[in-house]
Every structure is written in C-alpha cells, then in structure tokens.
Amino acid sequence: MKAVRWSQQDGAGLEHLVMHEDAQGVVIESVVAGEHEAQAFGLMYRIECDTRWQVTRLALRLADGRTLDLHRTPCDVAHKHALAEWTDADGVLQEALRGCIDVDLTATPFTNTLPIRRLRLQEGERHVIRVVYVQVPTLTVSAVEQAYCCIEPNRRYRYDGLDTHFTAELTVDTDGFVLDYPGLFKREDVTERR
Numbered sequence: 001m002k003a004v005r006w007s008q009q010d011g012a013g014l015e016h017l018v019m020h021e022d023a024q025g026v027v028i029e030s031v032v033a034g035e036h037e038a039q040a041f042g043l044m045y046r047i048e049c050d051t052r053w054q055v056t057r058l059a060l061r062l063a064d065g066r067t068l069d070l071h072r073t074p075c076d077v078a079h080k081h082a083l084a085e086w087t088d089a090d091g092v093l094q095e096a097l098r099g100c101i102d103v104d105l106t107a108t109p110f111t112n113t114l115p116i117r118r119l120r121l122q123e124g125e126r127h128v129i130r131v132v133y134v135q136v137p138t139l140t141v142s143a144v145e146q147a148y149c150c151i152e153p154n155r156r157y158r159y160d161g162l163d164t165h166f167t168a169e170l171t172v173d174t175d176g177f178v179l180d181y182p183g184l185f186k187r188e189d190v191t192e193r194r
Contacts, residue, residue, distance in 0.1 A: 006178070007013070007185070008034055012040075014032075017110055026049040031109060034137075043063070072101070073087070075190075100130050109181045115131075126149035128147045131143070155172065
C-alpha cells in the first residue's frame with residue numbers, strides 16, 4: 001500500500017490517495033476536496049488497472065451526487081488493429097473513447113502516473129497517447145491526445161496537451177508519483193501509521 005497527499009496550488013484543495021498493487025493489478029482510491037474557478041467541489045474516485053498499468057475502470061462520485069462509471073474492455077494484443085473500447089455503467093459503448101488506454105482527471109496529478117508507469121520511457125523518448133479526459137467538476141468527458149517525454153528516467157517528464165497546447169515539466173518519485181506539477185499541485189508528506 002502507498003499513501004500520497006497533494007495540495008492544490010491554483011486554489012484551495014487537498015487530495016489523499018491510497019494505492020494497492022498486487023499480482024492481480026492496481027487499485028487506486030482517492031478523496032479530493034478541490035476548487036475550480038473559485039467553485040469548491042468534493043470528489044471520490046477509484047481507478048482500476050491491470051498488471052501492465054492499463055486502466056480497466058474509472059469510477060467517480062462528486063459530493064453533489066453526480067457519478068461517472070466507465071469500463072474498458074481489454075484489447076487483443078494478437079490483433080494489432082484491435083482498439084480498446086469503453087462502456088458506461090449500463091454497458092453502452094462510448095464510441096468517442098475508442099483506443100484510449102489511460103485516463104486524465106483535471107482534479108488530480110495522479111493520472112500522470114498512469115502513462116509514466118505504463119510506457120516506461122527511456123531518456124529522450126517521447127510517446128503520443130490518446131486518453132479519456134474528464135473535466136472536474138463538470139464531468140465532461142472527451143478523448144484527447146497527449147504526449148509524454150522522459151527527460152530523466154524515474155525523475156523528470158515533460159507533459160504536452162496536444163489539443164490544449166499546454167506543457168509542463170513534472171518531477172516524480174521512483175514510483176512515478178508527481179512531486180511537483182508547477183503551478184497546479186505539490187506533494188505533501190504523509191505520515192503512515194500502522
């Protein structure tokens with residue numbers, strides 16, 4: 001188990017996240033008390049990944065009761081043209097999200113960890129990905145293209161939002177968890193008690 005906490009730098013907010021990783025995969029559960037454009041919100045989310053750090057489920061609940069629950073069907077690696085597909089909680093295919101493996105939630109720096117862990121980029125290597133992008137607190141969902149470039153393995157990465165033209169240099173710990181996302185999030189110390 002790993003516990004991580006971030007403070008929001010562009011508003012009044014705090015996130016507490018717990019990650020469990022075992023032979024079956026990775027489960028992330030988190031609570032965020034955040035702020036977006038001076039609007040306060042409360043968010044609980046759960047992300048489930050397989051052992052290769054590919055997201056298989058994203059479940060969100062806002063304090064006002066609104067929810068989002070998306071499931072990804074595994075893509076068949078034997079068929080190179082098969083793309084990952086997403087469905088909602090009722091099993092309805094979300095065609096616009098086809099081909100996305102990672103997710104990006106605007107309320108947390110954690111979702112940067114997903115492609116960092118999954119891609120395992122070498123120094124100087126850059127990779128473009130298509131992700132499920134969720135704006136919080138509106139819960140607007142879209143598919144966007146992003147790029148990650150490894151500046152220094154297990155330490156520094158450059159994030160490029162190809163649709164938004166937003167770029168940031170992220171410092172991370174050896175597990176790929178963000179330490180500093182300039183202007184947005186900063187890691188706080190967590191004292192774990194057993």
